[in-house]
């Protein structure tokens with residue numbers, strides 16, 4: 001891409017404390033996750049998870065996968081793994097359509113969140129997201145869309161930046177090419 | 187003094203606690219740097235102009251947009267309730283909770299719920315509200331209210347937090363920030379799981395989609411909106427925007443301006459009742475008027491509803507930094523807090539804080555919604571005065587004296603004689619006397635121990651002007667000189683200097699004798715009637731003079747002639763046109779020299795380099811956007827400027843503010859300024875405002891008599907004389 005938005009995305013995401021890894025393919029990403037994920041790992045079932053058999057891939061790599069009844073996975077599950085819809089280069093933000101409750105639980109409760117992003121879905125900036133955001137809001141069905149920019153943080157005590165308040169303490173963004181360039185699916 | 191004891195005591199207590207003020211200063215400094223970085227490469231001016239336009243259109247179309255929002259939210263399964271006041275809003279939530287047999291509500295941050303005292307109302311019905319935002323939880327445990335809109339517990343220190351958490355947990359928790367945050371993470375997680383209802387605020391309500399948006403960092407709002415089976419959105423009606431694009435534009439400004447972040451960790455867009463625990467969530471949206479309609483309808487104040495609650499107006503406010511949000515505010519704090527308090531809680535509640543603003547316009551400069559906060563505050567102060575009066579001292583001074591030009595002027599002359607027995611030689615400025623104790627009819631005692639006060643000049647500028655020989659030959663233009671009280675009666679030498687400087691560029695100065703005080707002191711004190719009277723007097727004087735330009739050497743006077751005369755006389759056609767004509771010709775002397783005459787380019791010959799530092803007067807920089815001009819003039823006339831830290835931070839003067847209404851706050855703000863001047867190590871501080879000179883000469887003089895404080899025009903005249 002001419003506007004080096006992938007590089008800009010990586011830089012912006014790192015600046016806010018996310019870990020960003022370019023991986024060759026999904027297998028390599030899975031290996032990376034298996035290496036870092038500890039404890040119960042929430043993997044919500046989504047079209048891309050089914051298409052790529054992500055649950056089996058993770059299980060085969062030794063990850064302790066839970067993919068239903070997340071509310072029983074404890075109040076502090078170890079990890080959550082999801083794909084994403086798209087991302088934005090200017091702020092290092094990943095966007096995840098999270099209307100399904102399991103996606104929300106897998107991205108809010110765990111200590112670590114691993115999110116797989118296809119670099120083809122990185123938009124140049126936040127304004128460019130208006131079109132896909134409008135498309136996601138077509139019709140009038142209930143919707144929950146999450147913008148995630150780095151790990152959870154607070155500065156509420158003495159204005160000192162502290163990572164890991166109520167959301168994941170660690171955010172891993174894994175860039176994997178040719179996953180899906182469709183901004184509407186995850 | 188008009189202030190009641192409890193308020194005055196709260197000011198004294200705040201000032202007696204320098205730890206808080208120090209923390210707020212450090213925060214203010216760090217904030218400015220973070221903010222600057224966050225806006226790098228972006229055009230803040232353009233962005234905020236656009237935001238203001240968006241919000242203004244929402245104001246005009248609010249009924250239609252609200253109807254759209256309700257229709258679309260309902261189509262997605264939400265229930266929307268419009269509450270005319272916070273009481274109705276609370277009742278709705280209580281009713282809902284009872285219907286659901288709910289005993290616990292997990293809350294993320296909602297300022298409106300503070301406004302509604304929702305937690306207390308719930309508790310009265312046996313329903314517990316668990317605040318989950320870290321700062322809000324700390325405040326809840328302490329039984330206090332937020333002292334900042336973005337960082338509610340900014341006034342607390344880790345030791346206090348550790349004490350609160352330890353008490354709640356029944357075990358000792360160390361005063362270590364990371365450990366305290368971890369404790370909150372663990373402790374509050376239970377609340378989301380156990381709560382029957384999750385309650386959040388909303389940063390925007392999107393008419394086109396029927397969805398809401400939440401801009402947060404900690405992640406608690408997402409949990410509140412996810413785990414409990416019922417989601418209540420508790421928000422003010424003014425959070426409406428037209429569409430997603432508008433909302434995105436808000437997210438581009440809000441985090442950058444609030445905390446210097448490009449975006450918060452989370453922006454969450456929710457529409458309708460999403461899935462929950464195998465079923466579908468119930469979503470109730472409670473939209474509260476609570477005074478907002480009245481604010482929308484107030485022509486003078488309506489811009490305040492453009493506010494996106496970034497908190498920046500507090501971060502930069504010298505009064506906030508000195509006394510904190512608990513004193514300088516109510517539920518909402520600082521500049522915007524004054525206005526919202528007046529409308530949401532009543533003018534009576536806002537009466538003291540409208541007077542606590544020093545008028546420095548720092549808030550106006552950083553507001554991402556382009557709200558002229560200072561002007562609105564001034565308007566409210568006038569309302570307060572209309573209803574509650576303004577206290578005996580000011581009444582006498584402004585009404586009886588100011589209106590009568592010759593009485594005022596002769597009284598000042600008399601004061602110059604009266605003060606003689608009490609003045610003493612000033613080491614910094616031989617020949618100039620300073621007052622130890624003030625003429626009684628002007629100021630009260632006791633405020634001189636921390637600064638020298640200037641003596642009234644023996645011969646005001648108005649009595650000197652005729653004897654100045656102007657060396658001009660076929661002048662290129664004639665300028666009317668609006669001298670202003672400070673230069674007229676205290677520093678007439680500044681006026682003499684300006685005349686010399688103008689003459690050296692072959693410009694003739696004209697001094698209309700019937701000019702009077704610009705009226706700002708009266709106006710700031712809340713006396714509109716006198717303000718209007720003085721505007722007319724001056725408009726007449728300068729219209730008759732038929733000059734090419736009108737120059738001021740006091741930035742507050744510049745603002746008065748350029749902006750306030752026009753506003754004050756707008757409803758009177760026979761005056762309005764004249765005021766506008768004068769406004770167009772009026773500017774600050776530095777701006778005239780640089781922008782009209784191109785003076786710095788013409789002075790380039792000067793060699794000798796003197797080191798000085800420069801203090802930006804609030805009203806010059808933020809009132810007239812003039813700050814490069816004096817620097818260019820000074821540098822081209824042989825001065826090297828060693829910039830002080832925060833050169834545009836208020837010096838604490840604020841006219842009668844520092845003498846009558848809030849000398850204690852003023853003193854602290856001035857002390858900061860003196861310290862930054864001293865830190866440069868330079869022995870001359872230049873400024874373009876006689877008001878700042880009164881403050882700086884007085885306070886710097888006490889702290890270090892070897893530091894000289896001068897008006898830019900004086901330095902220019904000195905250089906030209908040497909040539």
Ligand code: SF4
Pocket residue numbers: 499502503504505506520521542543544545546547548549550559560
């Ligand atoms: S004008 Fe200055 S003192 Fe008044 S509220 Fe704004 S920043 Fe504070």
Ligand code: SF4
Pocket residue numbers: 492493494495496497498499500521522549552553554555556557559
């Ligand atoms: S008034 Fe302006 S600066 Fe103050 S909180 Fe609102 S938007 Fe921010």
